[in-house]
Amino acid sequence: xxxxxxxxxxxxxxxxxxxxxxxxxxxxxxxxxxxxxxxxxxxxxxxxxxxxxxxxxxxxxxxxxxxxxxxxxxxxxxxxxxxxxxxxxxxxxxxxxxxxxxxxxxxxxxxxxxxxxxxxxxxxxxxxxxxxxxxxxxxxxxxxxxxxxxxxxxxxxxxxxxxxxxxxxxxxxxxxxxxxxxxxxxxxxxxxxxxxxxxxxxxxxxxxxxxxxxxxxxxxxxxxxxxxxxxxxxxxxxxxxxxxxxxxxxxxxxxxxxxxxxxxxxxxxxxxxxxxxxxxxxxxxxxxxxxxxxxxxxxxxxxxxxxxxxxxxxxxxxxxxxxxxxxxxxxxxxxxxxxxxxxxxxxxxxxxxxxxxxxxxxxxxxxxxxxxxxxxxxxxxxxxxxxxxxxxxxxxxxxxxxxxxxxxx
Amino acid sequence: xxxxxxxxxxxxxxxxxxxxxxxxxxxxxxxxxxxxxxxxxxxxxxxxxxxxxxxxxxxxxxxxxxxxxxxxxxxxxxxxxxxxxxxxxxxxxxxxxxxxxxxxxxxxxxxxxxxxxxxxxxxxxxxxxxxxxxxxxxxxxxxxxxxxxxxxxxxxxxxxxxxxxxxxxxxxxxxxxxxxxxxxxxxxxxxxxxxxxxxxxxxxxxxxxxxxxxxxxxxxxxxxxxx
Numbered sequence: 001x002x003x004x005x006x007x008x009x010x011x012x013x014x015x016x017x018x019x020x021x022x023x024x025x026x027x028x029x030x031x032x033x034x035x036x037x038x039x040x041x042x043x044x045x046x047x048x049x050x051x052x053x054x055x056x057x058x059x060x061x062x063x064x065x066x067x068x069x070x071x072x073x074x075x076x077x078x079x080x081x082x083x084x085x086x087x088x089x090x091x092x093x094x095x096x097x098x099x100x101x102x103x104x105x106x107x108x109x110x111x112x113x114x115x116x117x118x119x120x121x122x123x124x125x126x127x128x129x130x131x132x133x134x135x136x137x138x139x140x141x142x143x144x145x146x147x148x149x150x151x152x153x154x155x156x157x158x159x160x161x162x163x164x165x166x167x168x169x170x171x172x173x174x175x176x177x178x179x180x181x182x183x184x185x186x187x188x189x190x191x192x193x194x195x196x197x198x199x200x201x202x203x204x205x206x207x208x209x210x211x212x213x214x215x216x217x218x219x220x221x222x223x224x225x226x227x228x229x230x231x232x233x234x235x236x237x238x239x240x241x242x243x244x245x246x247x248x249x250x251x252x253x254x255x256x257x258x259x260x261x262x263x264x265x266x267x268x269x270x271x272x273x274x275x276x277x278x279x280x281x282x283x284x285x286x287x288x289x290x291x292x293x294x295x296x297x298x299x300x301x302x303x304x305x306x307x308x309x310x311x312x313x314x315x316x317x318x319x320x321x322x323x324x325x326x327x328x329x330x331x332x333x334x335x336x337x338x339x340x341x342x343x344x345x346x347x348x349x350x351x352x353x354x355x356x357x358x359x360x361x362x363x364x365x366x367x368x369x370x371x372x373x374x375x376x377x378x379x380x381x382x383x384x385x386x387x388x389x390x391x392x393x394x395x396x397x398x399x400x401x402x403x404x405x406x407x408x409x
Numbered sequence: 410x411x412x413x414x415x416x417x418x419x420x421x422x423x424x425x426x427x428x429x430x431x432x433x434x435x436x437x438x439x440x441x442x443x444x445x446x447x448x449x450x451x452x453x454x455x456x457x458x459x460x461x462x463x464x465x466x467x468x469x470x471x472x473x474x475x476x477x478x479x480x481x482x483x484x485x486x487x488x489x490x491x492x493x494x495x496x497x498x499x500x501x502x503x504x505x506x507x508x509x510x511x512x513x514x515x516x517x518x519x520x521x522x523x524x525x526x527x528x529x530x531x532x533x534x535x536x537x538x539x540x541x542x543x544x545x546x547x548x549x550x551x552x553x554x555x556x557x558x559x560x561x562x563x564x565x566x567x568x569x570x571x572x573x574x575x576x577x578x579x580x581x582x583x584x585x586x587x588x589x590x591x592x593x594x595x596x597x598x599x600x601x602x603x604x605x606x607x608x609x610x611x612x613x614x615x616x617x618x619x620x621x622x623x624x625x626x627x628x629x630x631x632x633x634x635x636x
Contacts, residue, residue, distance in 0.1 A: 007513075008506070015507070298504065305463070306518055306565075
């Protein structure tokens with residue numbers, strides 16, 4: 001490839017400024033649209049996963065395997081504090097907490113609802129989940145009161161139960177021996193995460209309060225939640241944990257397979273999305289290049305007459321098509337980078353449909369994001385589109401008979 | 410020794426039910442250093458003959474031997490390569506590449522030949538100077554007059570160091586001053602550098618300058634006069 005050929009291809013693009021501008025604009029807008037939509041989609045999913053990991057799922061959980069199937073209070077982890085110490089010695093682990101869990105009814109004078117009661121150790125829980133940052137108002141606190149039987153409920157549950165801070169809620173559940181038990185809890189705080197379903201189904205109390213009411217044996221828990229310094233190292237840590245304990249260890253993508261499915265589905269959607277856009281643009285490029293060939297029949301005939309072989313003509317037209325496509329492609333990608341960088345920082349509010357999104361676990365503010373790999377993938381796709389789009393016009397060009405072409409007027 | 414040998418050349422078109430014998434049995438030969446004009450009325454077959462000599466069209470019958478190579482035996486790819494290294498073309502309507510400057514248009518053919526940059530630049534400068542355009546190296550065709558464009562086309566035809574130059578009606582689109590100027594340049598190149606020029610024309614000014622005039626009518630040579 002020499003400089004003169006590239007200069008020629010670039011200048012040829014601008015021979016018909018209006019037409020080339022329209023095609024480049026179409027590619028730019030098409031790619032920007034596709035990338036912006038993909039960025040928003042990906043940002044939402046990443047945000048949803050981050051929220052899920054930080055508020056509910058954490059990176060790894062350990063249970064008695066039977067507890068996974070039927071949540072019976074009797075299926076607990078024995079000698080949990082010792083296990084936690086061992087887990088903390090794994091270098092990749094950032095924080096560990098343990099929970100007692102029980103299904104029960106939360107009721108007020110106006111209503112009763114089924115909930116998962118999470119018995120937590122607030123200080124340790126703070127290092128694993130971010131519920132303490134999700135309090136909705138200034139009078140809500142995160143287990144700062146030293147008094148027993150305090151509860152944290154979500155805004156959504158509070159609305160349904162017609163409860164507020166300092167309201168009393170009665171929790172009823174089966175204890176370790178299968179007896180129905182319960183107690184009155186005072187609402188200490190109201191929280192709101194971006195996952196409405198989680199909010200509706202979970203309440204938080206102190207572990208020691210719940211252990212006492214359940215009559216749990218000492219030094220036990222139903223769930224150990226682990227946050228890692230880098231979640232990409234989940235599988236490494238899993239292997240290490242398997243050597244420490246025989247309890248059932250689950251990574252985040254097994255605990256909530258929907259998270260992983262959504263991630264891979266988003267990548268696939270990006271691919272489909274961009275393929276459809278580039279396919280449509282490809283037809284526009286083919287059409288433009290056919291017009292270019294038609295307009296330059298005489299010129300192409302001349303260069304073939306003076307000695308440019310078919311391979312070089314093929315390369316020349318291909319360079320021109322690819323350059324045209326890449327110009328639009330690079331512009332589209334640049335605008336997309338500006339868009340995702342800016343809105344990735346400030347976010348795009350969607351207050352109008354926020355409720356519906358939150359019900360599905362998505363944030364009501366979208367932070368578009370695309371990775372370097374995503375852009376590379378799109379650039380590769382743009383290049384392929386350029387090359388493929390040039391094939392048909394190029395074949396038309398090399399089929400030309402120079403003797404006839406040079407005499408055309 | 411002849412550089413072009415044409416034997417019993419025929420070209421028949423069968424586009425309709427009626428066969429058209431554009432070239433109908435021509436025998437000719439051209440020596441190195443000739444300044445020859447092929448003349449004849451429109452439709453007489455002079456352009457078809459020139460196209461066949463240039464390998465742009467293939468004969469129905471007969472053969473063309475250029476420098477001991479029967480170009481009829483070359484395949485499509487070989488004939489393109491043959492044209493690149495052996496034949497220079499000057500077309501009626503200049504046919505310069507509009508997006509390239511005069512210098513780049515001349516250099517283009519040497520690019521195709523894969524000549525080195527230094528050689529390309531020097532030869533381009535020399536050629537454009539010899540056609541009187543040494544000061545217009547960076548002008549695009551649209552910035553040049555018709556006569557200047559045709560002079561760039563002559564420089565381009567010579568850039569590849571061809572064995573001969575075929576010029577199809579090179580003065581048809583030029584005014585008389587430009588025609589005279591162009592013919593003087595080509596005559597000088599022919600005389601000083603022994604470059605062979607073969608024209609197809611019906612321009613009397615070209616005929617006047619030519620040292621050999623071949624007249625064609627109905628696809629046949631009716632006279633071949635050396636002055």
